[in-house]
Amino acid sequence: MSNNAIPRDFLKNVLQNGMGRYVCQLQRITFRFCKSHPGSRHMRDFIENHMLDFTQKNPGVVVYLQPRRHRPPSIVAEFLNGRREMMEMIDKEPEEICKWTEHMRGRSGVQIVNMIRNNHTETPSTQGIWHPFMFRDSETALTKFPNPQLSAVKQTGKTATDYLLEEVEKK
């Protein structure tokens, strides 16, 4: 019913990432905060104590710091598929901010939506999907239509006339 308003999709993965080599899908992450406002104090704490650990562990991710005067703190993650995800960090403690940055690093960049079904496959058929000419006799390519033989009704058994004639022949 009203669920049509909520985006839904099948479970997806980016090009089977991690089946062979793993490529981190997070490309850039921006920490936005205020230098003076107490609302950003946890974010400032995070930048002082935890951010360098993150950059050392993940050299492939570009990290930006963006001070903004008297604005709430937030993180912005940009992924390899071009999507950009913003998350408010109001009232979140440094440990929690650490967890959210880890969350962004581990994501594939695909939008998080409701799942339509728990199972889904890109290759539904191994034998080939049915099509109208699959079980058609190959002779029909050469026959000329209309063909009275194809049109005639199949005889399922003996008719009364056949039975009668047989009985007479026996005698």
Add this chain to the structure above:
Amino acid sequence: MAHNRVMQWAVLARTWWIYDANQQCPFRSAYRLTTYLQGLHKPVYHRHGDVGDHVVVFNTRHIAMRGEFWRTYKHFHHTRFAGGFSRASAYRVHEEDPTRILERACHNRLSGLDNKRTLMKRLHLFPDEEIPEEILENVTGQIQQVQAIPKKLEDYSQREIDSFPRLFKMPEDYDIESYKRENRLEPDQHTSKAWRLK
């Protein structure tokens, strides 16, 4: 998968079928033809999916009706104006347009469907054996008839008729025409000329 997109071209290919209406009941034929028009003969059938096929029907002039249906089966019409009601027996309709009865039979079969008009456009009816070449070249399959074509008495040779076993012998004074004479049907008032002129 990349080739899934190409697969559906074959899956949803619209094929053409041909049907010989010679000596066939129009109502039972309609039952079979509409399955092909709707695509009910395909495993990928869905009511809202446009998977139906084209059906070419020829020899509609030679359809057969059972019993007294040529006389008693009526086609109705109302113009929605007062006194706008009219009806005609099947044989009269058939005289005017030999494709009309099979068309209406299919139309009635598809009643209640939203895509009825679209499906009816895919039904091509021809009164005789002549079918245009541009239509016939599309045809890739033939639909089986619904009933066996009876062999007429004229088609048997005199020798075959004589050699057929005689089950019982009629008495010499037996009047074969008496049944017809006693059970003669009154002329149908609705199809009589006086009613038509009214």
Add this chain to the structure above:
Amino acid sequence: MPKNPTREWKRVMQRRLSWHFRNRKRNCYRLSLCPVKKSLRFSTTVRPIRRRNINHLFANRIAAGCAQHGVQYSSFMRALYESNVLLNKKMLAQLSIYEPRSFQSLCEFAKKRHTELVQKGLATALDPPPSGIITRDMIKKSI
């Protein structure tokens, strides 16, 4: 922050159910109350109908799949049921589209089963029976 968050939340939840309506029923809270109740009631009545429609769809698809191999739907389902082939209608319908060769072999099996009925005199034969298929009755006879 809104003055009364509970009130606002209530309205948001109501709008989630009424977003697809027409005219002011769509946006005005008071006007949307009645139609939303009605539509929720409809959604319950529609449930068995939807289930039935889906069942018919499966039956139609299986029947179409059977017909192209010359088997009737009823005899096909009966043959599978009697020989304990535990495939439901949904899976059979999917097989007929996505695994047509497997479905074909099921049809051949049903035909073979049909010939057994013919031998008992319970049915009339249509086509010559397929070769290379073994049913349970045949094993019993050989033993």
